[in-house]
Amino acid sequence: MNTEVQNFDEIRPYSDAEVPKAVEQIISDPEFTAAIIRFKFGKAFGGLSKVLSPLLGWYLRRHWRKLQTVQDVQRYVSGYLAQALKHTTDGVSCSGLDALPKQQSYLFVCNHRDIAMDPALVNWCLHEHGFDTARIAIGDNLLKKPCVTALMKLNKSFIVRRSAKGPREMLKALSQLSAYIRHSLQQGQHIWIAQKEGRAKDGFDQTDPAILKMFYMAGKAEGQEFAAYMQQLNIVPVAISYEYDPCDEAKALELYQRAEDGGYQKAEFEDIDSIIKGITGYKGRIHLHFGQVVDAGFSTPEQLAELIDKQIYQGYKIYPANQYAAGEPVSDEQAAAKFASRLGHMLPEIQSYARTMYANPLKNFHKVQEE
Template structure:
């Protein structure tokens, strides 16, 4: 298949480009250290031989990524599964999901797509702010990622957004690939998962026809990701305090790398993915005559509703909601032991925050928010007037 050259700066590597990419990453000293950590008893030559035997990106994922992820599930979780009853393994989709973990959200999706019977994984949208290291940039392109260009001027951003949209359409339509993209730029640090209409506007830049027709060509599936524990929760709380206390504070590449490593190496408890029905049929019910902004807001609210009502909640989500509201409204969903254990967990996570003038009360609230919002949004979306409350949930319950 001939891929238009305009996509070259952002697309994943094609099979014929893999040997050169393997050579580059294997020669990198830092990547060699990563391999030594991941495969302490395996000679580098054996890894090289195994890598060069992977002739396609999908083969690389099955040989290296799948086995690594299975080990993570075994050692650092209580299981990882997906409810894919609403989708067809023979079709291709654009998965739009909430975003918790920089690396694992899309990585686990790749594994789970294989587990449920898909013949391919998905191409992954990843921000170029995470690709400051050459070997990381090569590795993600081997792993079927395409680049989201950020920090551009307005005219450049418009051009980059249109190119990315056209590439996503090309990947689904011509390459017969699935695509994964987060519902918003960056992770929702407080776990209030809301779709940015700008993401949908970008998607509608590619394809042909009306806005509805263009979005239908992508076969969007809202995807809910539920981790029992988020290993990066204390890093997100730390970021909130730093932003509060230091108005000019900005995250660095080192901060992102720390989040990647902590997310991968930390304990996650139960992990659950659930696919809502593809929104194609629902889009046919939308009034295309709505003003553009209202149209995108309506679609975003529907995706939010689908994601929220498909969360899997754990006792700690209800504990957090009761703690932050200073109630015992939801105590039927947890035990006294659950409550005590979560209290101890919060104290332990706060102790991990090493900054000047650490504000324990503020950090505790930030941590509670991360675990309470999924329960709050699930309850709102699951109620009789769930769609209205999904819109209302865009108003924060923390002042």
Template sequence: MKIPSEFDPIRPFEPEELPEAFERLLADDTFRRVMSYVLPEIPADAVAAKMRMCHTNLDFQKAFCYGFLDNLLKAASDGCDMDASRIDTGKRYTFVSNHRDIVLDSALLDKMLIDSGFTTTCEIAIGDNLLAAPWIKDLVRVNKSFIVKRGAGIKEMLVNSRQLSEYMHFVISRKNDNIWIAQREGRAKDSDDRTQQSILKMMAMGGEGSVIERLRQLHIVPLAISYEYDPCDYLKAREFQLKRDVEGWKKTKADDVLSMQTGITGRKGRIHYHCAPCIDEWLDTLDPDMPKGELFASVAEHMDREIHAGYRLYPGNYIAADLSRGDRTFADRYTEEDKKSFEKYIAGRMALIDLPVKDEPFLHERLLTMYANPAINHEAAVR
């Protein structure tokens, strides 16, 4: 298939481009160190030979990523599963999910799609702010990622958004692949997951026909991702205080790298992915003459309800909600032993926060809120 050249700056590598990309990666000292850490039992020559045998991006994912993720889940989680019963594994979708972990949200989805019977994984939307080095950019494009350009002026942003949208429509309609994109730019640090209308507006810039028809052409599936424990929770709490206390504070690339490393290697407990029904049929119930502002608001609200309803909740979520509000609304969902264990966990996370002057009550409240919001939003969605 010939891919329009306008997509060249953002698309994943095509199979014929992989050999050159592999050689660049294998020649990079940092990449070789990463591979020796990820695959310590495999000699470098064997890694190189295995990589050169991969003829497609999916080959690479199955040869390297699937096994790595399987081992990672065994070491750093208590299991991961996905409920895909409401979708057809023979079709292709745009998965729009809440965003918990910079790397693993989409990476684990790839593994779960294979485990659920899909014959392909998904193309992954990744912000260019995370591409801290040339070898990382090469690696993500080998791994079926397409690049979301950040930080442009208004005119350039509109051009970039249209290009991104048109590429997503091309992936679904012509490449016959799945897509993953977060429901908002960046992670919801307080776990109050809300779909940004700007993401939906971007999606509707490509395709043909009305706004409803354009969204329908992407076959959007709301995807709820639930982690029992967020390895980056203490880093997120620290960021809240820094943003509050330091005027103009912004994360650096080093902060992003630390979050990626911590998210990958840290303790996660149980993990669950839940696919809501594709929204195509629901979109058909909307009034096509609805003002665009109301339409995007309605779609965002529907996405949020589906994601919130799809959460899998754990004792810590209910305990945090009760502690945050000072009541016992969810007391029947956990034991006193659960509560003691969770309070000990939060105390341990507090101890990890490295700040010159720690606002202990504020940081404690932020940590509780991260775990409470999924329970609060879920209860509101399923009423």
């Protein structure tokens, strides 16, 4: 058994040897097949489930038996992603990767708008430009079902144990995560992680210094200085810009309810619903900008967070929707009218929250330009 399995078995992705067993586990899970049928047939699910589940299991075994390695899985997923992007976007573009040497491993710290699409799009761009795909940090709050856990670990996801209780257990979980990130980078594996816990539902992207302190824990345990250790990680800020957020209305409603009621009670499978909507919903144009390695100009987590934010704000692609939402002159009147119509279909009381969501990236862009 290799060192990675011994040290990080609780959180690591599946290895190639584990793929066939994990695939069979997913196919055999009645909740997984039921979820596919429910998504495909909606209200007709109840009467069709018993008939279709065995047929679906047979179909999946026939098509998934060729999945023997993690690379096989990623190649299979990329085909579905290509179809999803074709039908739900007006094109995906990226910039900045040409300036990053391929022989390095990178810690991609990314703004966070969509649970599944953010890391999927980063890996899509990496693959398209000849880079290896990244291992993906995912919170265990999303892994409430065994089939979901297996699916994510098949696709190079590793687990962030947010559910750890008590100071001692939390410290152990964070130390393990920090060590795993360093171990992966030393192995030549890229890492994707969001700049803070949870999506930026108000569109205000800001790196949480606590994430950077977690990165540092492995170096701190060895007595290394913060800046010297963080320079070794090859941190690259990534800005993802969606012209339209498929979950914008749901996010605006949550922000409204928090403002009105002082809190928000998330439904049991709300995160899963958000994942599905993010994948299947219309997104317009999408741009990803990969920044430069942040290797100087900081000595504290807060200073490093500011440098990451600056690159994300500069790299964010501004669309007419952002200009319209901020009340600024728009570069494309037709696109602005399309966004205005989108706003008009939302409840009047949540429209201001949706506007703010789209305006904040432009405000942050202006802030960096002024500085």
